Amino acid sequence: MSESPVVLWSRPESERAGTPLLVMFHGYGADEADLFGLAAQLPAEFTVASIRAPLQAGPGRAWFPLRNDLSYTPDSVTEAAAEVEAWLDTVRGGHTSVTLFGFSQGMCMATTLLRHRPADYAAVVGLSGFVVEADGDPWFDDAATAAAKPEIFWGRDQADPVVPAAAVEYTNTWLRAHTKLTKVLYTGILHGINAQEMAHVGEFLTLKVLKP
Structure with a gap:
């Protein structure tokens, strides 16, 4: 990622x-x-800012290699997060708060940023995604995150065919220990998002960010 990532603005x-x-x-x-x-x-x-990930992945992009890829390391996750954080630091001053919204691998990015500087963010929305295991990496300040108890919305389908069961279990345990968790299960969305879930996300953001 260059210093200025490709961003779509609302x-x-x-x-x-x-x-x-x-x-x-x-x-x-x-x-x-x-x-x-x-x-x-x-x-x-x-104001919504949608960021392009730095790596090529087929016809699209990726934030870091998949866990079963030999090039995957926790560093590959934190390096991508550090570049986003550097960009965020150039724009956050103009806004009243910053909330992170990630889908699938994007939820890993959102929660990795949160775990570095939890006080920087009003809330996180994670859909059909998971939290990466820190493996002792000092980037992840999970003690500060647990102390801050940030607001997180986690929506998923128990029949999601993409995210491995072990990752779901780790994420559930980690979120319950470190955050104020709003967890909602949906039937029939598999690895996707539907209108009901987006309505719940809107209610969560209104309650936790706009009217805290």
């Missing part, structure tokens, strides 16, 4: 100041346009 720069910022992280093999259509279903107060 408003022109002249209209962003003083708004809450919501940053979207797409899933593996997708791109910044994949989730951007959901911006219209979120509370209108937010």
